[in-house]
Amino acid sequence: xxxxxxxxxxxxxxxxxxxxxxxxxxxxxxxxxxxxxxxxxxxxxxxxxxxxxxxxxxxxxxxxxxxxxxxxxxxxxxxxxxxxxxxxxxxxxxxxxxxxxxxxxxxxxxxxxxxx
Amino acid sequence: xxxxxxxxxxxxxxxxxxxxxxxxxxxxxxxxxxxxxxxxxxxxxxxxxxxxxxxxxxxxxxxxxxxxxxxxxxxxxxxxxxxxxxxxxxxxxxxxxxxxxxxxxxxxxx
Numbered sequence: 001x002x003x004x005x006x007x008x009x010x011x012x013x014x015x016x017x018x019x020x021x022x023x024x025x026x027x028x029x030x031x032x033x034x035x036x037x038x039x040x041x042x043x044x045x046x047x048x049x050x051x052x053x054x055x056x057x058x059x060x061x062x063x064x065x066x067x068x069x070x071x072x073x074x075x076x077x078x079x080x081x082x083x084x085x086x087x088x089x090x091x092x093x094x095x096x097x098x099x100x101x102x103x104x105x106x107x108x109x110x111x112x113x114x115x116x
Numbered sequence: 117x118x119x120x121x122x123x124x125x126x127x128x129x130x131x132x133x134x135x136x137x138x139x140x141x142x143x144x145x146x147x148x149x150x151x152x153x154x155x156x157x158x159x160x161x162x163x164x165x166x167x168x169x170x171x172x173x174x175x176x177x178x179x180x181x182x183x184x185x186x187x188x189x190x191x192x193x194x195x196x197x198x199x200x201x202x203x204x205x206x207x208x209x210x211x212x213x214x215x216x217x218x219x220x221x222x223x224x225x226x
Contacts (some may be wrong), residue, residue: 004159033214041159042203042216056213091159101205101214102148107159 002026004108005016006092012114018080022112025073025094031055034067034077043091048099049075053101062082079113087115120204125221134191136220137168138204141185149180149187150205154219164189180225191222 002097013019025032031050035043046065047057060067064083069075079086089112093105093106121139128134135181148167152160164226166178166187177190191198203219 035216040218042201042219044216045214048214058213093159099214100147102150102165104150104162104165105152105160107161109157110159 004092004094004106006090006108006111009109010112010114012116013082014116015084016081018078019082019113020076020078020112021090021092023075023077024093025075025092026096026106029094029096029106030072031095031097031099031103032075033070033093033095033099034075034097037089037091037110039088046077050099062076062094082113082115085113087113089101119215120217122202122204122217122220123164124218125223125224126162127223128194129198129225130195134194134198134222134224135183136189136191136202136222137186139186139188140206140207143206144188147206149178149184151176151178151189152205152216154201154203155163155199163174178200194222194224196224196226198222 007022033048034046037043046060047067048055049069052069067077089110091110093107095103095105097103135216147154150165154164154225164176165180168180179188201215201219201221
């Protein structure tokens with residue numbers, strides 16, 4: 001079974017530029033999560049989808065971050081414009097069950113973003 | 117308000133048993149305790165989950181006392197490859213938000 005795929009793996013941009021990350025979850029997984037992980041910290045949940053609906057985006061900085069999962073499969077996370085403090089690893093995860101802490105999540109390798 | 121509390125870091129030697137404790141005073145009645153392992157440059161990986169008493173799999177054991185306010189992840193006979201960050205994740209009374217803490221950075225020495 002293929003795992004969660006993310007691209008690109010690395011991205012370097014200058015502040016005020018835009019960037020987009022792509023995630024392809026495990027086939028059949030209804031729930032998809034995006035996390036931000038700053039160096040030395042645990043993953044911070046940004047947004048979670050169940051199919052193509054948003055379940056929780058309370059920690060997404062909506063003035064600059066956006067995410068979509070149009071057909072309930074792939075998802076993109078965008079930052080526009082980027083700030084220095086957005087430098088982090090962006091992790092995508094999926095789960096075959098609903099978006100609750102109990103349910104096992106399968107993580108992708110992440111995209112490491114550096115904002116200069 | 118943090119849902120879980122873990123030691124920031126631990127050191128151990130190869131071949132020893134390592135126990136990492138997580139405190140979760142406000143765990144929800146119906147929720148489980150889940151542990152993840154994260155190696156550098158990788159996403160976290162599920163390693164074990166339990167509700168009460170003891171759970172064991174091929175990787176680890178999880179001990180949960182009757183009051184469920186804490187749990188202990190036990191790694192038997194660790195090797196250098198067990199060097200990683202370990203996170204415990206729990207549901208919370210009246211709040212289903214998924215919150216990873218800072219985790220425990222385990223460093224295995226030769």
